[in-house]
Amino acid sequence: MKKPRNKFFQKNKFDQAMTGYLFLLPALVALLVFLIGPIFYAFYISFFRFSFLEPQNAKFIGFSNYIHLFQDKEFLRALWNTSLYTIVVVPIQTAIALFLALIVNNIRGKTFFRVAYYLPTVTSTVAVSVMFTFIFQPDGILNKFLENFGIHGPNYFNSPTFALPAIMMMAIWSSVGQFMIIYLAGLQDIPEEVYEAAELDGARGFRLLWHVTLPLLKRTTFLNVVMSMIGTFQVFDQAYVISGGNGGPLNSTLTVVLDIFRKGFKTMQMGYASAMAFVLFAIILIFTLIQNYFLGREDK
Known part of the structure; x- marks a missing residue:
């Protein structure tokens, strides 16, 4: 009789955790899209000669930007x-x-x-x-x-x-x-x-x-x-x-x-x-x- 009760409580605990993560999901997506993502992208383009007007003409130049x-x-x-x-x-x-x-x-x-x-x-x-x-x-x-x-x-x-x-x-x-x-x-x-x-x-x-x-x-x-x-x-x-x-x-x-x-x-x-x-x-x-x-x- 105890095993079904444990399974019930484990399932209920899992459901509560998933509910909490679902509530956090919009904030996490916004954080990823508007903060973490741009930071990594900015670090990536810092090694390029890059302009948003001509992104297709970006040229990899290594550490030249940092040296300059x-x-x-x-x-x-x-x-x-x-x-x-x-x-x-x-x-x-x-x-x-x-x-x-x-x-x-x-x-x-x-x-x-x-x-x-x-x-x-x-x-x-x-x-x-x-x-x-x-x-x-x-x-x-x-x-x-x-x-x-x-x-x-x-x-x-x-x-x-x-x-x-x-x-x-x-x-x-x-x-x-x-x-x-x-x-x-x-x-x-x-x-x-x-x-x-x-x-x-x-x-x-x-x-x-x-x-x-x-x-x-x-x-x-x-x-x-x-x-x-x-x-x-x-x-x-x-x-x-x-x-x-x-x-x-x-x-x-x-x-x-x-x-x-x-x-x-x-x-x-x-x-x-x-x-x-x-x-x-x-x-x-x-x-x-x-x-x-x-x-x-x-x-x-």
């Missing part, structure tokens, strides 16, 4: 701009996010400040770019403010010196709220008993922050730094809107993703653009693994 990348002055300039952008934006963005989270975590009206600081993050990047264009115009708000001190500000977005720093300021302002929310969640996850024990041992003020809060926020900081680094290496919208899509003036705002867009959709060098995309992927992956290695070593 490091001889391409535009790509090297874009890589330098993107690296500089990352080096400046990531630490400043992380520090400001932590500072704001510490303040918001210890004042009344947390909900209001969360919304106020997070609002720029959900605002359209194009809208933010247009707003900062008005701020940094020759007769914009910033220059009018500087005139009160006898300073005549430049035309920021038309200056090779000031265009990229202006985009950095815009990026920090528009995305710092996202990382502040993550830090705030990390702060609220620290047990009060830890602070009470530290205070009994004589820790106060900055020592409490340095020896208790920051070590317990290490993994939160790692998450924020990795997310920020990935976002800065992929910067596109701000540079495109500010420069009109050409990376000017004098390629001072040309980023790697903007250069990929130009090569792939303006000059139709899709094979070359795919090679650029995979080099960018490799750079982001290497930096992420390095950070993960140091974090893991500290934990050990």
